[in-house]
Each structure stands twice: as C-alpha cells, then as structure tokens.
Amino acid sequence: MPADGHSTSDRRAPEPPLPIARGPLSAAVLDILRGACPPGLPEPDEADPYGEDLQLALYCSYELHYRGFAGVGDELEWDPVLLGLRSGLERVFLSALRADVEPGTDVWAEVDALLVEPAGADATGVSHHLRRDGQMWQLREYVAHRSLYHLKEADPQAWVIPRLTGPAKAALVTVEHDEYGGGDPERMHSRLFADMMRELGLSDDYGHYLDAAPAATLAEVNLMSLCGLHRRLRGALVGQFAAVELTSSPGSDRLVRAMRRLGCTATAIRFYDEHVEADAVHEQIIRRGVLQPMLATEPDLAGSVVFGIRSFTLLGERLSELLLNRWSHGRSSLRTPLPDSNRTDR
Numbered sequence: 001m002p003a004d005g006h007s008t009s010d011r012r013a014p015e016p017p018l019p020i021a022r023g024p025l026s027a028a029v030l031d032i033l034r035g036a037c038p039p040g041l042p043e044p045d046e047a048d049p050y051g052e053d054l055q056l057a058l059y060c061s062y063e064l065h066y067r068g069f070a071g072v073g074d075e076l077e078w079d080p081v082l083l084g085l086r087s088g089l090e091r092v093f094l095s096a097l098r099a100d101v102e103p104g105t106d107v108w109a110e111v112d113a114l115l116v117e118p119a120g121a122d123a124t125g126v127s128h129h130l131r132r133d134g135q136m137w138q139l140r141e142y143v144a145h146r147s148l149y150h151l152k153e154a155d156p157q158a159w160v161i162p163r164l165t166g167p168a169k170a171a172l173v174t175v176e177h178d179e180y181g182g183g184d185p186e187r188m189h190s191r192l193f194a195d196m197m198r199e200l201g202l203s204d205d206y207g208h209y210l211d212a213a214p215a216a217t218l219a220e221v222n223l224m225s226l227c228g229l230h231r232r233l234r235g236a237l238v239g240q241f242a243a244v245e246l247t248s249s250p251g252s253d254r255l256v257r258a259m260r261r262l263g264c265t266a267t268a269i270r271f272y273d274e275h276v277e278a279d280a281v282h283e284q285i286i287r288r289g290v291l292q293p294m295l296a297t298e299p300d301l302a303g304s305v306v307f308g309i310r311s312f313t314l315l316g317e318r319l320s321e322l323l324l325n326r327w328s329h330g331r332s333s334l335r336t337p338l339p340d341s342n343r344t345d346r
Helices: 024-033 052-063 074-078 080-100 107-114 126-133 136-150 166-179 189-199 215-229 231-261 266-297 299-328
Strands: none
Touching (some): 024 052, 080 215, 080 299, 126 136, 126 231, 166 266, 231 299
16 A cells, blocks of 8 residues: 555546547547537538547547546536537447347347357357467457456446336446445456556556557447437446346456466456456346346337347457457557567567
8 A cells, every 4th residue: 555545546547638539520529628619510420430530539528428538627528519519429320230230129039149158160259269379469459458448347337327216226236336346446347457457567547548449449338338328228228238247257257267378467367257256146137137127117128128239249249350350460459559569560
C-alpha cells in the first residue's frame, strides 16, 4: 500500500486523452468535444456501419457517459448537437445489425445453442487458438483489445437495472455484485484485468489502447452502450449479457490453460481463473433468475433478447475473424502494433 495509506483502487484514474479521428464523423464528434462545433455536421447515412469512422465516433460519444476524456467538460454529456449526431450514428449501426441478424423469438433455443461447445475442427475461435498454439505477442494483443471492455466491465449492464422489476432485477444485481468484487474493490473484475495487464507488460491506463483498437473491437463495446442507454433495447442488453455469461466459463478456462502454457504468473491468470467458476454460477442465475421472470412479466421482449444474443455473436465473430486472419499471416491485429511485440513482420 502506498505511503498515503490508500490502495491504488482508491484513487480516481485520470481521464484518457482524445483519440485521433478516423474520418469526417469521428472528426466532427472530436471537434464538438474540443468545444469547436463544426459549421456543418456530416451525414452518417452513407458511412460503413461497422467501419472505423462511425464506430470511433459512436465510442467517443458514449464515453461521456463513462469517464469522459481529459479536457472535455462534463456538460457535453447531454449536448444537444452531439446527441443529435449520435442519434444518426446509432440509427445506421442499429439498422445494419437488424439487417444482418436473423430475427427470432425462441429465447430458450438460443440459450441452448450458446451452451453447445464446438469441438475438433469446428473449434476455431480465438481462445481455442491461444490455448493450442498461440504466442505471447498474440495473447498480449488480445488483452489490449479486450481492455476497452473489461476496464469498464459490468458498467454498461448496470444501466438496465432500473429498467427491470422484481426477481429479474434482484438476480441481475446479484451477478453485478460479483462483477464488482462482492464489495471488495481489490477483487473487482476490472481491477483484476488491470492487474493482468501490468503483469503482461501492458498499460492498464483506462482507454490507453483506444487509438490502437480497430472498429471490430469498438463495435462490441458500442453494442453494450447502445442497448444500455436506450430503455427500448433493455431486452437486447439482457440478451447480450446472457450471451457473455453463458459462454464465458469455457472460454476463460481455455485462456487460463493458454496462459499457463505461456508461463504467465498467477497474478496474470487470476482474472480468467476467477471467471471459470464465477460465470458457471452466473449462467444459472441469468437463465433462471433473470430471463425466466423477465420474460414471464414481459413476454414481448423475447425478440429483443434474441436480437441481443445474435448481435453479440455476430460482432464477436467479426472480431475473431480479424484477429485470426491477421495472426495467421504473422501480422498485428491492432491498428498500432504494441511497441515491444515479437511479431514476425516487425
């Protein structure tokens, strides 16, 4: 513990700096955040809904509801010009997801499908690759990608709490309580992730890898923010949360084995080790404690829940494809490679 008697988790971390723009949409958002409102705002309708420019613009707009950025006034969180631009960005992103995700209403069939683990030649995800023959530089890149979510872990889902009632609300809060360390700040999952980053020689500064993160990484976080900030999408957020909790335990187990194979320390492994057991318990709570009572009370949310699950799956597959494709060619999956990477293309 430092000499002042406060642990590292007692101190408020500094806000991250503003990132570099990736196109006219993100440039306009960043201009607004700097207090220099552009004379005319670009139209998002023609932008690639999964592209770098739109996803960074959305991410920066949403970040004001989290920790914000250095030098950006808190009052801009509800700036009407920014909210108007964000609304157009959301419309484009949401429309693309609805077009690319097949609709459905059978929540329990969807949940059962999530619990089926691929085997053999079908086991081609990132955690499977890292477990089998991933290299340390690939693990470090993966952790850098995931930091955009895991350093704010459980925060997007907290927005759905006031939008649920009765048993579903109580059960979801139970899961969230675990995510926040069960009352112990040193056991918060975001804290454990930061500990892992330092052990792997990465910066644990909040938002440090934003400029390095590609659109596919930002889109996963943006989906959670989008669904969390809109009450009409509460079913989709619960679906996304269910997909995370139902698939996390086996994936975390593979990552634990990958990290042990690569000689990582116990401190580095602790984050994923914690998720192996915790998320196996959370799976049951989400299924029986959250989904069942929520759908009993609001059966019309079934389609939204399925949409949340399938959107999460789609965006996860896009990110996985990017990482595995780049790694198969010995290339970095980040926009800016880690400075001390041992990649073959350096």
